[in-house]
Amino acid sequence: MSNPSVLIAGAGPAGLILALILLKNGISVRIIDKEMKHRTGSRGSGVQARTLELYDILGVLPNIMKVSAPVPPTARYARGEIKPVATTTLISYVEPSPDTPHPNACNISQDIHEEILRTYLQDLSCSVELGSQLLSFEQFPDNVVARILKTDANGNQVEENTRFDWLVGTDGAHSLVRNQLGLSFLGETQSEYIALGDIVVEGLDPKLWHAWHDPPKFLALRSNSSTSKVFMFAFSGSSENKTLTREEFIEEFYALTDRRDITFGPATWLSNYRVNMRMVDQMRVGRVFIAGDAAHCHSPTGGQGLNSSVQDVANLGWKLALVQKGLASDSLLDTYSEERLRVIAQMLELTTSLYRKLFQDRKNDEAWARGGDLRMLGVNYCGSSIVxxxxxxxxxxxxxxxxxxxxxxxxxxxxxxxxxxxxxxxxxxxxxxxxxxxxxxxxxxxxxxxxxxxxxxxxxxxxxxxxxxxxxxxxxxxxxxxxxxxxxxxxxxxxxxxxxxxxxxxxxxxxxxxxxxxxxxxxxxxxxxxxxxxxx
CATH class of the missing domain: 3.40.30.20 (Phenol hydroxylase, C-terminal dimerisation domain)
Known part of the structure; x- marks a missing residue:
């Protein structure tokens, strides 16, 4: 049996969507992830209008919509106050129209989102291979040889060297693929750390998101759905590189809000990171590509990250399929970088501007407003050599x-x-x-x-x-x-x-x-x- 044509390293939304596109084009894939279990946590939950359109065309939208919800308003509070000082509609509702049936972003926990995409993959006889870490790769004129470390549930490990026609790194901001290619990743890193996690909350309306601000600290709680008691928290204001424990988060929450009427249950996922605004200057080197966070990372303000990642692979997938089938020349693959980098540069500018407004003056309504261009319905490839x-x-x-x-x-x-x-x-x-x-x-x-x-x-x-x-x-x-x-x-x-x-x-x-x-x-x-x- 021959090896799959394409190795996809990284099984987040970008890797999963790329696998779906290639499989629907009749291209064999192998998708691997170094994690031993599928990741939990709501993480990136905003799915923009343009991504929903792609999902509609791809055929995965019905099951996404079944478990998604509209993006709710955000209530902003003063210390100790139970009633919000303001309630901001992040994204104004737009009535669907015949030419734009999905104009409004939706909210879906990323782990549920990924589970749905994996189910569609399984329907195409493809599964994510957990416990498989890409260690290195070597390019040749007609193939890529990948060195993969496989770890089973008992901790037993075995290395393999396997040949593929193409390699795509959707392996995140710390991408091994990007680093081995030696690509630049220029931009800036903020000094503040942001602590993230999912935690059960008692005493807050899940039909709203909730935010507190006491410079330099900022805290937001985002419900997973209008009926869920599980909220994702985002806490910033610390320059310490430390993942908060559940108890430390609760202590920070009470110190900032003085809201003892709110209590907490279990925390299911905890993380910590510094905001980076960075991008590469090319997304292809020979037979190897990068997409998503491996190629660009940015502020979470604006809800563009997951969506930009999915649109990266939507651009790459059909081109790679045509070349693999022998219907297009290799030069078509150069237009992946050509078309996407221009869009990503603008995305970084938009999200960085929002981040600075939000963190310089979090009481500024302009910093909270979303929608408009951020729905991504105007994203275009004007000036492309293939338009x-x-x-x-x-x-x-x-x-x-x-x-x-x-x-x-x-x-x-x-x-x-x-x-x-x-x-x-x-x-x-x-x-x-x-x-x-x-x-x-x-x-x-x-x-x-x-x-x-x-x-x-x-x-x-x-x-x-x-x-x-x-x-x-x-x-x-x-x-x-x-x-x-x-x-x-x-x-x-x-x-x-x-x-x-x-x-x-x-x-x-x-x-x-x-x-x-x-x-x-x-x-x-x-x-x-x-x-x-x-x-x-």
Whole structure:
């Protein structure tokens, strides 16, 4: 039996999502983690709107939503006061719309989040290999040899040297993969330590998060759900590198809050760290990649970390799959760094700004406000060498986090959803674009035009790398089958409205497997130019 094609070192959300994407592309993977047991603790709990869209396309969203909850308001207190001095809505609610069905972030404990993703992996006959630590690796022109230390439940250890086609390090801020590659990790480290943990709390409303401030100390309690008595705490204000015990945390809590009406049960997870704002200047060296915290770490303010990590691997996964299948050249993998580093730099700027506002003046409402760009719906790859668009000037200087303002679908930005699509000439149940998009194929959407102009495009598309969807305006039917294309009537009118397109002129929208629009073209020439950039 041959070795898996890709070794993923690190089984947090980034590693798990990458494994899912590759497996859905038919690429074999092995995912390892040095821990002997799956990690517990709520840790990074905020899942932003753009990540929810990716999860929808990937097919994992239903089970995530079953156990998630809206992000609640935060109550801020003065010492000894039972009633809050202010209650701040971190993220204002946005009404879902046909093109954006998941506009609001949700809250889910990271250990539960990871457990759900592991279940989806198991459905694809893949499991996380615990007790397997990557010790080192060596690159060759056509493979990577990884040295792995395996430890069983009895403490017995054995080393192996195994060959893979590719290695991806999703192994956290202290990444062995990054360190062995010798990549720079420039930025700054704060002097303060932040103590974290999960603890049972009696006497606080779990429908709210709670915060106290007495400079230089700050303490927040974040409930795991609206009915849970388990809260994650974050305590800062100490320059001592020490993980607080449960008893030490309780002592600090009472000293800061003077709230003896609040009592505590068991603590299930405790940790300690200093905030770093750092990033690499490249995410690929030969056959080895890094993603997530291995490539960038930052303040937790803004809830961008887990989400940026997932979006890293969404960008990498489809490209790596195409190259592994022999459908694209190796140079496509260079665009992983090209596209993601620009976004990560902006993310660091945003989260660092929020961190400084919060820790310089924690009574400033501006420091507590979230939403807007932090929903990540405007994250884009403007200026990318593989983005292709006809007739509209490429916005190479566009803000990496801001939405397009041109009033219609644009290459480099997210592809909107559109419900109410019905197979032409039928009364079938309606579908939607997020149910059609897939992580294993480009989706080519044909809007408008006539049978002749559409046939010209259809005859020039690569056969094995695309799914074709002809979208007819409301009330229209097709004269022929358009080959293997799926022909849908925009019966509710949301596709043409949401994409800002006309029914009398042919427009081809090419949606990448990561849900990003790769091209908006007026005809065959633009389509061919795009796929020349992507495929071998």
């Amino acid at each position: 292709q668009e006809d007739n509209v000037m490429r916005e190479a200087s566009a803000d990496p986090y801001s939405k397009s303002s041109i009033g219609r679908v644009q290459a480099a930005y997210r592809a909107p959803d559109a419900p109410g699509l019905v197979r032409a000439g039928s009364e079938d149940a309606p579908t939607r674009l997020f149910g059609i998009f897939s992580v294993d194929v480009h989706t080519v959407l044909l809007f408008g035009g006539d049978e002749t102009t559409r046939a010209e495009v259809l005859g020039r598309l690569p056969e094995h790398a695309v799914r074709v969807v002809v979208l007819l305006p409301q009330g229209h039917t097709a004269a022929n089958s358009a080959g293997s294309a799926l022909i849908l009537e925009d019966r509710a009118g949301h596709a043409y409205a949401g994409y800002g397109l006309r029914g009398d002129v042919l427009t081809v929208v090419i949606v990448r497997p990561d849900g990003v629009v790769g091209a908006v073209a007026a005809g065959v020439e633009g389509v061919e130019q795009y796929f020349q950039k992507i495929l071998a």
